[in-house]
Amino acid sequence: MKLIPLPAFTDNYIWLLHDDHHALVVDPGDSKVVLAWLEQNPQVHLDTILVTHHHADHTGGLADVCALTGALVYGPALEVMPVACTGVQQGDRLSWHGMAWEVIDVPGHTAGHIAFWGTPAQQDPVLFCGDTLFSAGCGRLFEGTPAQMLDSLDRLSRLPSHTRVCPAHEYTLSNLKFALTIDPENAALHTHQRICAELRQEQRPTVPVRLSTELAINPFLRSRSKAVSAAVKQHDATALDDVSTFAALRIWKNEFK
Numbered sequence: 001m002k003l004i005p006l007p008a009f010t011d012n013y014i015w016l017l018h019d020d021h022h023a024l025v026v027d028p029g030d031s032k033v034v035l036a037w038l039e040q041n042p043q044v045h046l047d048t049i050l051v052t053h054h055h056a057d058h059t060g061g062l063a064d065v066c067a068l069t070g071a072l073v074y075g076p077a078l079e080v081m082p083v084a085c086t087g088v089q090q091g092d093r094l095s096w097h098g099m100a101w102e103v104i105d106v107p108g109h110t111a112g113h114i115a116f117w118g119t120p121a122q123q124d125p126v127l128f129c130g131d132t133l134f135s136a137g138c139g140r141l142f143e144g145t146p147a148q149m150l151d152s153l154d155r156l157s158r159l160p161s162h163t164r165v166c167p168a169h170e171y172t173l174s175n176l177k178f179a180l181t182i183d184p185e186n187a188a189l190h191t192h193q194r195i196c197a198e199l200r201q202e203q204r205p206t207v208p209v210r211l212s213t214e215l216a217i218n219p220f221l222r223s224r225s226k227a228v229s230a231a232v233k234q235h236d237a238t239a240l241d242d243v244s245t246f247a248a249l250r251i252w253k254n255e256f257k
Helices: 031-040 062-069 146-157 172-182 187-201 211-217 226-235 242-255
Strands: 002-008 012-018 022-026 045-050 072-076 086-088 093-096 099-105 114-119 126-130 164-167
Touching (some): 002 164, 012 164, 031 062, 099 146, 146 242, 164 211, 172 187, 172 226, 172 242
Parallel strands (some): 045 072, 072 086
Antiparallel strands (some): 093 099
16 A cells, blocks of 8 residues: 655645555545546546545545545544535444554544544554644644543554554644753654654655654653643643643643744
């Protein structure tokens, strides 16, 4: 299986997975990007679309892509999609050309946000997490609560550590700037920042990224760690327990320049 991040808009990635014959895409917010790739690769048929949540930059291209390919759409059971869609939720399993997929509920960014965890044969697993988990960051809380987002990130943290995390945005450098403010003594953070800075200088994506790396550098996955929780408590005295610490961390990131 070949995994490709298709750049869209200013900083979106539309993920495409294919085996030289069949393809699926994730969150096709911009139909032009997807259709251009298919035109350049006429031997590959797009037959499946996975959608993580309802925001327009993830769903805006659905109608055109479906009309031109006839692809089946799987999306969050608790959210409204702009096209006919099979709703899926926590515990549902899908099969795509022999590849198994598990659906994970990850509310927080939106109320019905889901993620897809798949296991390609003889390759590391892949996680399509939309706007829930970013490299060195997490999504804003537009519809969910801090408790929901913390629980969602905990759920993703328990996946196998060699999972390839595939977020929907290129936010890594700005997230790392914040993470280094929170956790300046973290050597893994400094190493990853150097690697990502070089990648972006070459106009290359910083993702996918191993979950093991995120567990070492991402303050939102490490909000209970001594270093991160101490920094948050010093910044905001209302951070008294796990949830309030996470909430204060997310507010701090919202306001960070």
